[in-house]
Amino acid sequence: MEDSALPQPPVDDQGNDHPHHTGPATYARTALIAGAAVAVVCLALLVIIFFLDSFNATVYSVGGKNIQDATDEAREIRESYTAVRTGGLVFLIISAATALAAAVVLYRNRNVTNDDETDDGDDVDFEDLAGR
Secondary structure (H helix, E strand, O other), X not given: OOHHHOOOOOOOOOOOOOOOOOHHHHOHHHXXXXXXXXXXXXXXXXXXXXXXXXXXXXXXXXXXXXXXXXXXXXXXXXXXXXXXXXXXXXXXXHXXXXXXXXXXXXXXXXXXXXXXXXOOOOOOOHHHHHOO
């Protein structure tokens, strides 16, 4: 069986073997990578904040004080990372939703090919091009 008889994957103008996407699928791969990267950074940030909160509470309670006390000092320690924690969660949710949406778009357009290319059925190999 000849290689030319086998179905070939679509090839774009640059010689890549992935389909040529149009519309929102054009930026879906970039959005997927960016969303996943931001989500990983946000997760790392939230883990670091968790450990810092735990460390602050431990250091505060070493002196016999309770972090759950109604004092101003305990309240300030409890609320020291609230804004960063909230921002990290918001960015984590947004980036995860972006990555998920991009993955769905890429999945739905995985078999889309560029129909503008015409194939006349002629297979040209090196010998044809070299004139041999």
